[in-house]
Amino acid sequence: MKFIHVTDLHLVEESEILWGLKPIETLDACLADIQKHHADAAFVAITGDLAERGEVAAYELLKQRLSTLGLPVLLMLGNHDDRTNFKQVFSDVPLDHGGFVQQVREDHGGVFLFLDTLKGPPSSAGLYTPERREWLSQQLDKAAGRPVYLFMHHPPFSIAHELMDKIMLDDPEEFAALLQGHDVKHIFFGHGHRAVSGVWRGISFSALPSLNHQLPLVGGSVETVYSHEPPAYAVVHVTGEGIIVHNDAFYDRKAATMPADAERGTWY
Template identity: 60%
Template sequence: MISGDLAERGEVLVYRQLKARLADFPIETHLMLGNHDDRGHFLSVFPEGPRDEAGFVQSAILRDGALFLLLDTLKGPPSSAGLYCTQRKAWLKGELARARGRPVYLFMHHPPFSIAHDLMDLILLDDAEDFLSLLGGHGVRHVFFGHAHRPISGQFRGMSFSAPPSLVHQLPLVSGSVATIYSDEPAMYAVVHADPDKVLVHMDAYLNRSPAQMDPDAERGTWF
């Protein structure tokens, strides 16, 4: 799942480049939209891309007894916040009704609650309570979101959630701790084990991995 902000300014050229890069990518990939995306430009390059009946980039994947719902929270410029409008809600209501007790995993770009970050909290999902009211009683096991440019996990009203950092720049936890708004911190992707009794999220700082600078005796000690 690539959780949105596929391009910086929704450029057609970037979507073409992404499509070319994914052509021989060995892992099944599902694309989602974020506030930096342009739905029309995206669909012009990915005409076969996931779309609900109203034309939003939303899809449902039923696999291994679980329902994975990929939401389109793109509001559009000039706002960087997210929006989940009446049409999108209608789709989500229908999909949740079809879950019939199966565990549901939600994927969305914008977090639907405060993440206690002074900048990001300005551009969350609009009308989040309205959105959250749709979820009650539907067995949502985990909410995956992007947008935060920080590794975050926790629990919100009984739903666990997680977000990986960005693959490019990050947002420092403490604003002002660097001279720029964004910071260079390790990029990570997440590997998720969604099992019947457990949701496990590994974050992998794959660009910053190198041999440990430690004494071999310490490394191989029988501390366990």
């Protein structure tokens, strides 16, 4: 099966510029590219920071854009989001028993769990409270040995980034303990505004650049906290042998300086 991972939209009102960029323009280009090249995807997962300030207008703008995509979209919340305003606009999004934005999708023999790690202001860190952990524990038990894929905004571990490691998930050990004894294959997350991948406690993981601004890997490598680097979405293939994650820098994709017929049919 194939699905799409997108993260950190940071939407503001349609005419507004955020850190020198227009978030809606990048989102429009992203959705158009997905429609053109990946209309056969099973779903699109967007792992939080849907809005920059959690405003109703930003969620309404997102809902309008997603209505024409033609693919199921699974939405999660990040530290820039407002759970009350989000639920007001996306009133049909499934919630867990505590009213948190958590849901389950079963597909291709696997269980896909979409988590709510929003702690709330003034903190930008994540939090996975006992009530939310209870829901996750129940879903892991129901998976009954089937492969599990987790989606969340905040990483539950250090990503070796000085700034972002200060605002990762607050309760990583409690979270990690929940996963023990279950076949968790991969964790997809956002928050870091960078392409990151690796293995944590035997579980592979991947994250993406934001659709708007990025965070430089090394603080001080640019004069500002944020940087302008290419946005990307991920095309994920779940196969019988494993997981393949392609990051596609769609916004910066252009033809190379070469004849259109060069290098065709000469590699094999």
